[in-house]
Amino acid sequence: MTEKILEVKDLEFSFDTYAGEVHAIRGVSFHINRSESLAIVGESGCGKSVTVQSIMRLVPSPPGRLKGGKIFYFGKDITNYSDRQMEKLRGKEMSMIFQDPMTSLNPTMRIGRQISEGIKKHEKISPDEARKRSINLLKEVGISDPERNIMRYPHMYSGGMRQRVMIAIALACNPKILFADEPTTSLDVTTQAQILEVMNHLKQEFEMAIVLITHNLGIVARFAERISVMYAGKIVETGKTNDIFYDPRHPYTWGLLNSVPAVGKKRTEKLPTIKGTPPDLFMPPKGCAFYDRCEYRMKVCKENDPPERMIGEGHYASCWLLDERAPGIKPYVVKRHAGESSGKGVM
Structure with a gap:
């Protein structure tokens, strides 16, 4: 029997601005099963990113405000979880690849430290073990010579390599759900194909579900099992x-x-x-x-x-x-x- 990992019912989310209330999400419902890939497609501004960010509680409040609906994780209602409860879920149970790796990565920190940060937060692990895990993660996402590259800063990486690092950070604690928000934006076609192949391989290896946010229908045709427009x-x-x-x-x-x-x-x-x-x-x-x-x-x-x-x-x-x-x-x-x-x- 197929197991539902995440189920969203009638989600409503708004932004309170000086000009008035922006009804960003208006009754969205969907679910995703274990080891499944779901793509949410649509024009820019339709609410794709806000949907997943509101699920992970990443939108600041104010101005963001959850108006209604329910969010179930493995059948458990997490809609009204506190910030402390959500911190235990984020990174460990559900993780996210953001749109622009150059603005998402800290330019003042070495790559190795940024990968191991989440590992040390959620697991009792020594710095040496965290470093070894970080090196293995870079190998998993296809970065060569990880022992040397782990000491580099983000600006020393190409766009494709930075995106691979973002995937490594997201996978650091083996999450059950990976939200990928436009993971191939601004990358050339060849690199896009490589990134999607890496994600698909890791999905099968770790048996995780992937929610892909994109406006590129050419990508979802080869990657997603289900599509929500x-x-x-x-x-x-x-x-x-x-x-x-x-x-x-x-x-x-x-x-x-x-x-x-x-x-x-x-x-x-x-x-x-x-x-x-x-x-x-x-x-x-x-x-x-x-x-x-x-x-x-x-x-x-x-x-x-x-x-x-x-x-x-x-x-x-x-x-x-x-x-x-x-x-x-x-x-x-x-x-x-x-x-x-x-x-x-x-x-």
């Missing part, structure tokens, strides 16, 4: 990777997939984009948040938020087009190459 602080569609890529049901998901450059595309052919801008979360819309940008919108979409509907096993979407009373639309097709297509109809 997020828009304006809500998850609008979730399902297995094949469901999202070959049988998507939400217009926003269609827009994201259409925006991915296709192999063999002619230079003269324009890349499709999602017109318009996301809604202002100071005043969230009453109905569907994607209404103003959706070419399939109906009157009901403006006034009523669509309920989540089950499409297949593990595949859910929130869209009024899925209602039996909705008008039929042309089948959506995933474009793979110029002159070639594959996919299934939506309605």
